[in-house]
Amino acid sequence: MIELTLPFPPAVNNITAVVRGRKITSKRGREYRAAAVEMIQGQYRGSQIDGRLQVQITLVAPTRQKRDIDNYSKAVLDAITAAGVWDDDEQVDRIEIIRGEIRKPGAAVVTIQEVAA
Template structure:
């Protein structure tokens, strides 16, 4: 099993833009994908996996201030409890970005890195979640099945 922690803030895959010259990718998305691809290449030194694959991906996202701001000493117990859950990474994110677009961005970056799998169509089973965290990153486990 491959386990990687990619130290980059998750970003959702954007839709292609259309202009006079045809379709093109958003420059910010292109830069993010380049960074993610570089990190994956630098983190993984093993063989390419063949056959069917199963992934478990956790996207640790930056939280809104209402969740991430440290409460004052006089704050209600409920506020402190929410902050403690945030600090221990136990609050799911049910807001944008969409999970499938986050997954598409990281899978495409892994495919671009050309070192873990031949193509993301090898992934036949997956579990994915998004959680608020004080330390945004992407954790992925890839297993041959």
């Protein structure tokens, strides 16, 4: 089992932008990914996981703002992919998203486990 603590992610609507008709990763999305990858590299030094996975994400929001918790997993999963913990988030067969407590500055606590074959 791997446990990672990442910065609180931007919502899926804020990680991409359309520029000249092309969809790109927004500045906010790039900044989040860079910060999350740096945190992941400080916490996980193991080899890349090749198997099927289950992931639990506990969102520790920084404020009481209303949030649809399903809008935050993409930034988290993409950052874990970019950090090389796994090859692709396609490996995730099960994902659970939990609304955690409210605490500044916010975080995403991620637990990764391999699924038995």
